[in-house]
Amino acid sequence: MASYNKIILIGHLGDDPAVRDFEGRKVANFSIAVNAYTKPGEEPKTDWFRVSFWGNNAEVVEKYLRKGNQVYVEGRLSTRTYTDNTGQTRFSLDVQGQNLTMLGSRSDSGGEGGSYQNQGGGQQQPAAQPQNTKRESTDTTFNADEPDDLPF
Amino acid sequence: MASYNKIILIGHLGDDPAVRDFEGRKVANFSIAVNAYTKPGEEPKTDWFRVSFWGNNAEVVEKYLRKGNQVYVEGRLSTRTYTDNTGQTRFSLDVQGQNLTMLGSRSDSGGEGGSYQNQGGGQQQPAAQPQNTKRESTDTTFNADEPDDLPF
Amino acid sequence: MASYNKIILIGHLGDDPAVRDFEGRKVANFSIAVNAYTKPGEEPKTDWFRVSFWGNNAEVVEKYLRKGNQVYVEGRLSTRTYTDNTGQTRFSLDVQGQNLTMLGSRSDSGGEGGSYQNQGGGQQQPAAQPQNTKRESTDTTFNADEPDDLPF
Amino acid sequence: MASYNKIILIGHLGDDPAVRDFEGRKVANFSIAVNAYTKPGEEPKTDWFRVSFWGNNAEVVEKYLRKGNQVYVEGRLSTRTYTDNTGQTRFSLDVQGQNLTMLGSRSDSGGEGGSYQNQGGGQQQPAAQPQNTKRESTDTTFNADEPDDLPF
DNA sequence: TTTT
DNA sequence: TTTT
Numbered sequence: 001m002a003s004y005n006k007i008i009l010i011g012h013l014g015d016d017p018a019v020r021d022f023e024g025r026k027v028a029n030f031s032i033a034v035n036a037y038t039k040p041g042e043e044p045k046t047d048w049f050r051v052s053f054w055g056n057n058a059e060v061v062e063k064y065l066r067k068g069n070q071v072y073v074e075g076r077l078s079t080r081t082y083t084d085n086t087g088q089t090r091f092s093l094d095v096q097g098q099n100l101t102m103l104g105s106r107s108d109s110g111g112e113g114g115s116y117q118n119q120g121g122g123q124q125q126p127a128a129q130p131q132n133t134k135r136e137s138t139d140t141t142f143n144a145d146e147p148d149d150l151p152f
Numbered sequence: 153m154a155s156y157n158k159i160i161l162i163g164h165l166g167d168d169p170a171v172r173d174f175e176g177r178k179v180a181n182f183s184i185a186v187n188a189y190t191k192p193g194e195e196p197k198t199d200w201f202r203v204s205f206w207g208n209n210a211e212v213v214e215k216y217l218r219k220g221n222q223v224y225v226e227g228r229l230s231t232r233t234y235t236d237n238t239g240q241t242r243f244s245l246d247v248q249g250q251n252l253t254m255l256g257s258r259s260d261s262g263g264e265g266g267s268y269q270n271q272g273g274g275q276q277q278p279a280a281q282p283q284n285t286k287r288e289s290t291d292t293t294f295n296a297d298e299p300d301d302l303p304f
Numbered sequence: 305m306a307s308y309n310k311i312i313l314i315g316h317l318g319d320d321p322a323v324r325d326f327e328g329r330k331v332a333n334f335s336i337a338v339n340a341y342t343k344p345g346e347e348p349k350t351d352w353f354r355v356s357f358w359g360n361n362a363e364v365v366e367k368y369l370r371k372g373n374q375v376y377v378e379g380r381l382s383t384r385t386y387t388d389n390t391g392q393t394r395f396s397l398d399v400q401g402q403n404l405t406m407l408g409s410r411s412d413s414g415g416e417g418g419s420y421q422n423q424g425g426g427q428q429q430p431a432a433q434p435q436n437t438k439r440e441s442t443d444t445t446f447n448a449d450e451p452d453d454l455p456f
Numbered sequence: 457m458a459s460y461n462k463i464i465l466i467g468h469l470g471d472d473p474a475v476r477d478f479e480g481r482k483v484a485n486f487s488i489a490v491n492a493y494t495k496p497g498e499e500p501k502t503d504w505f506r507v508s509f510w511g512n513n514a515e516v517v518e519k520y521l522r523k524g525n526q527v528y529v530e531g532r533l534s535t536r537t538y539t540d541n542t543g544q545t546r547f548s549l550d551v552q553g554q555n556l557t558m559l560g561s562r563s564d565s566g567g568e569g570g571s572y573q574n575q576g577g578g579q580q581q582p583a584a585q586p587q588n589t590k591r592e593s594t595d596t597t598f599n600a601d602e603p604d605d606l607p608f
Numbered sequence: 609t610t611t612t
Numbered sequence: 613t614t615t616t
Contacts, residue, residue, distance in 0.1 A: 011610070012609095012612095014609030034610090035611075046611090067609080069610090
């Protein structure tokens with residue numbers, strides 16, 4: 001049937017990721033805020049997307065992504081309508097993440113400076129350095145291999 | 153800010169496009185069906201996206217796209233929640249189209265067969281042949297220039 | 305670091321894919337022709353990209369893709385300069401394929417007709433029907449999982 | 457013929473952009489460095505892409521982009537082989553920019569500058585907040601409308 | 609819930 | 613020529 005959907009997002013994490021094990025595989029979930037386009041004069045609007053990564057990428061998310069970080073996410077969009085616990089019909093935009101790149105976040109307050117260095121060696125793309133705090137983010141590209149058999 | 157969203161879709165038009173003039177500019181709207189990914193054993197599901205193109209691209213849509221045609225669409229995703237006339241909360245996935253490529257569509261009903269050949273010639277990208285019927289689609293790439301000042 | 309490159313191509317295979325085993329994994333290679341944009345009046349130009357898919361996707365390529373078929377390919381662009389056997393400096397655009405969607409190819413010659421219908425049923429995205437000949441292509445989306453450790 | 461190519465890049469400017477007028481329209485050119493994927497143990501490699509933006513986007517580039525800044529660029533890839541002034545065959549990867557998003561760049565050396573501010577007005581998405589120095593870059597998304605008739 |  |  002030749003169908004395909006791909007969504008590309010650049011936004012900021014609304015909160016720290018939640019990581020858990022699901023039937024032996026790690027899954028990381030987080031939400032990112034993407035400013036919607038609004039016409040001049042219109043009230044700003046934010047779209048929220050729930051993003052999940054599995055396996056190796058879930059580990060990357062767990063290690064390096066924190067609330068407020070800016071990320072590039074590529075994945076498949078899926079939508080879901082559900083009824084929340086107040087009886088309201090709600091709509092969810094879910095992204096099954098396929099690729100992830102951490103973008104240049106930076107200190108947003110005080111900051112001791114000198115924190116972004118990549119202390120080591122010849123790492124290239126998929127090399128991720130430890131990031132202990134929101135302030136010491138690093139920029140890294142990872143490839144999220146989408147599992148053959150999605151466990152959900 | 154650094155926000156960005158882009159959606160890429162390959163799907164089929166659910167109906168002929170609707171084209172109208174809006175404050176002096178042409179706008180074309182259509183919906184495309186994109187098969188959602190479902191796990192083996194799950195019930196198939198189709199996501200529908202409402203797509204709009206403005207200006208030159210609306211003209212292209214008007215001339216060449218028909219119900220059933222397969223298209224590649226690139227654009228900005230916007231979402232909208234509204235209450236339909238039965239009081240139901242509904243959710244709409246709208247795509248402000250930016251780029252459009254017609255893919256090899258074909259007859260899906262009756263049909264005398266043997267009609268899809270591209271009768272040769274040196275057409276390349278932005279070359280669009282007239283398409284009188286659904287059966288004589290051609291493959292063409294157009295660039296939908298997104299207007300500087302979106303009229304909506 | 306924060307580097308990333310992704311290329312999206314829609315084009316036609318210049319020849320049947322070549323599939324071989326490489327250290328226990330299957331790799332499929334093919335070239336696709338993409339019409340370059342040229343200004344009105346300019347001479348048409350075709351860009352050729354060498355595409356490779358590994359593992360499951362290589363199998364999909366092997367089974368379903370043939371010379372002339374139209375495909376959507378997503379992958380990482382890599383470039384390579386080399387000296388050919390005539391001493392000429394040559395440049396190669398290689399795409400490490402990540403996602404692949406077969407588009408609506410169609411008979412481009414004789415043709416027995418009646419072959420493109422999707423005989424119904426519950427196939428959705430990752431459902432591929434057998435394709436014995438170039439004429440009976442089907443449209444299918446596959447996800448090419450990029451290996452964690454690229455064997456090349 | 458249903459051809460399409462799109463390239464998505466995240467990288468850093470190798471130098472300040474060069475902006476000039478070309479037949480009444482502004483064009484901005486810059487090069488971005490994108491770290492190529494290399495296998496563990498391999499020597500790091502950088503791919504350089506020459507990017508050009510026209511019209512409004514050229515103005516954005518002129519105002520906000522500087523050497524070292526990180527950007528997200530979307531455009532059409534075109535390739536060109538030429539002979540440089542030493543007689544060498546060279547290959548150029550050119551990107552006709554369509555969309556541009558400034559990512560979180562940050563200080564990399566002295567200099568207060570004071571030149572990038574967007575002096576107000578009704579910009580929205582393409583709305584950039586004042587940026588006084590290279591250190592206080594801001595993240596902004598702009599849409600580069602690709603001209604109907606590319607002036608080159 | 610983010611960011612500017 | 614960039615960035616880490």
